Amino acid sequence: MALILVKKHRRRKLKLGNRLKYCRFDHDDMTQEALAEAVGVTRQTVLSVEKGRYVPSAMLALKMAAYFGKPVEDIFFLVEETASKGEES
Amino acid sequence: MNTPVESFIKTTVLAVLVLSGIALWILPKTGFAKRVRGSEKCFITSQWLGILTGTIGLAATFILPRLIVEAHLMWLILLPFVLAEMYWLLVARIRPTAAVLDEKQGFDMTRAGSLAMALSVPAMTLMFWWSRDHAVEPFLWFPFFFFTVVLFFSAGVLLGYRRL
Numbered sequence: 001m002a003l004i005l006v007k008k009h010r011r012r013k014l015k016l017g018n019r020l021k022y023c024r025f026d027h028d029d030m031t032q033e034a035l036a037e038a039v040g041v042t043r044q045t046v047l048s049v050e051k052g053r054y055v056p057s058a059m060l061a062l063k064m065a066a067y068f069g070k071p072v073e074d075i076f077f078l079v080e081e082t083a084s085k086g087e088e089s
Numbered sequence: 090m091n092t093p094v095e096s097f098i099k100t101t102v103l104a105v106l107v108l109s110g111i112a113l114w115i116l117p118k119t120g121f122a123k124r125v126r127g128s129e130k131c132f133i134t135s136q137w138l139g140i141l142t143g144t145i146g147l148a149a150t151f152i153l154p155r156l157i158v159e160a161h162l163m164w165l166i167l168l169p170f171v172l173a174e175m176y177w178l179l180v181a182r183i184r185p186t187a188a189v190l191d192e193k194q195g196f197d198m199t200r201a202g203s204l205a206m207a208l209s210v211p212a213m214t215l216m217f218w219w220s221r222d223h224a225v226e227p228f229l230w231f232p233f234f235f236f237t238v239v240l241f242f243s244a245g246v247l248l249g250y251r252r253l
Contacts, residue, residue: 042129044250045193053251057192 017079020050023068039063095160102164109175117183127180127189133250135173136243142170143240150232158228163235170239194250201245205238212237 024030032046039046039060048054056064056076065072091099116122146166149157156162181189190198216233219225 040188041191041193042132044129045191048193048251054193054196060192 013081014078015052015081016055016076017052018049018076020046020064020075023064023070023075027068035064035067038067092160094156098161098165102161102168105168105172109172113175113179113182116179122183125176125179125183127177131173131176131180132190132194133247135170135177136246136250138170138173139239139243140247142167143236143238143243146232146236147240150229150236154226154229157232158226163232166236167239197246197249200249201242204245205241208241209234209238212241 020035024032024035032050033043036043036046040063041060045054045056045060049056049060061072061076065075068075116125146157146163149162149166153162157166177189213234216225216230
């Protein structure tokens with residue numbers, strides 16, 4: 001079963017989706033700048049991660065998740081490339 | 090025998106490099122150190138300086154071929170970019186425990202480095218074809234390569250950073 005799933009995943013093009021924007025809004029309408037400062041990166045990095053243009057390192061993803069007090073998989077998840085546009089934050 | 094232009098360029102470059110070297114050594118020990126920090130603005134400005142340096146350098150390579158090498162004009166053109174890089178060295182020296190660049194900046198620089206190396210091949214090929222019909226001095230190959238890489242690298246970083 002696991003082998004079938006792995007093969008299925010190999011055929012599909014996956015990308016990293018995220019709910020960062022929603023997390024920021026839930027967090028008193030936090031700005032990208034404030035989040036960037038909190039996790040020690042630039043605003044451009046937060047913007048790129050939110051837009052799905054840049055895949056953050058495990059360290060940065062964990063820092064963001066810890067900041068919002070959520071498990072990392074609640075913020076970052078895998079999406080298929082074609083479905084990603086609608087699901088992106 | 091140095092021409093006046095050559096002497097002026099040599100003196101200026103040497104003086105600025107020595108002064109900035111002294112600043113790099115002394116500034117971390119002064120109160121000025123608190124004000125030195127790497128910001129997004131500094132990062133973008135450094136890359137724009139790279140684009141400017143690369144463009145002016147390439148233009149000068151073709152317009153003033155003798156001056157660029159024999160009068161050391163190449164080093165004068167490079168000076169602002171070198172000073173920007175020295176500022177980053179100063180930041181790294183003053184804040185050794187903090188990351189000088191954030192991970193996206195590091196990623197963009199790595200990608201731009203590969204892009205610059207890859208694009209320098211067709212650029213050198215074009216120069217090679219062009220040089221068959223035009224008398225290109227052998228000493229111009231180095232400045233051409235150097236400024237091409239600086240231009241492609243800085244433009245690549247800003248493209249990755251969505252600021253170009």
